[in-house]
Amino acid sequence: MKKTLISALLASTVMTAPAFAADYVIDSQGAHASIHFKVNHLGYSFVVGRFNDFGGEFSFDAKSPETAKVKVKVNTQSLDSNHAERDKHLKSADFINAGKYSEAVFESSSVTAGADGKLQISGNFTLNGVTKPLVIDAVAVGEGTDPWGGYRAGFTGTTSFALKDYNINYDLGPASTHVTLDLVVEGVRK
Numbered sequence: 001m002k003k004t005l006i007s008a009l010l011a012s013t014v015m016t017a018p019a020f021a022a023d024y025v026i027d028s029q030g031a032h033a034s035i036h037f038k039v040n041h042l043g044y045s046f047v048v049g050r051f052n053d054f055g056g057e058f059s060f061d062a063k064s065p066e067t068a069k070v071k072v073k074v075n076t077q078s079l080d081s082n083h084a085e086r087d088k089h090l091k092s093a094d095f096i097n098a099g100k101y102s103e104a105v106f107e108s109s110s111v112t113a114g115a116d117g118k119l120q121i122s123g124n125f126t127l128n129g130v131t132k133p134l135v136i137d138a139v140a141v142g143e144g145t146d147p148w149g150g151y152r153a154g155f156t157g158t159t160s161f162a163l164k165d166y167n168i169n170y171d172l173g174p175a176s177t178h179v180t181l182d183l184v185v186e187g188v189r190k
Helices: 002-015 084-090
Strands: 022-026 034-041 045-051 054-060 069-075 103-113 118-127 130-145 151-162 178-189
Touching (some): 022 151, 045 084, 054 178
Antiparallel strands (some): 022 178, 034 045, 034 178, 069 103
16 A cells, blocks of 8 residues: 555656756857847838847757746847948947947746747846846747757747837937847757
């Protein structure tokens, strides 16, 4: 009787044991990750660019995606719109004030899983000295062993926010009030 009870308890513990997420480092060094931005320019076109220097980590378990965690740090001095004079202006106090706030940070607080690998990653985003809640709509692209014996997982994501929410008040006209970020993240399991 005692053995049966102990066996039943052990079996129930194993069956209800939480899933453990694997930890990954974002592969920005191998250029398998990117952060691009897009802002409407006067209602006629778009200014597009990217951040060349960023890094971070995430944890993920496909069987329990709601346990995922993400933290990304971006060097705001690495902003690159392929135009040196414009970059200088975008890094100035008129926009992201990279001289004073050299780092932007996103840290997740919760993840909601949907169908077909879709995720909503909620968290706090700090830019230009301001921290606000932000939601990233993400999709799990895939995961598996790489040719070098490592293990990788990849995601895409997009988010948009009002420039004024981060004390960016430079008037670009009514069509240019928001910025969109497009993210590609590939991580290498630690």
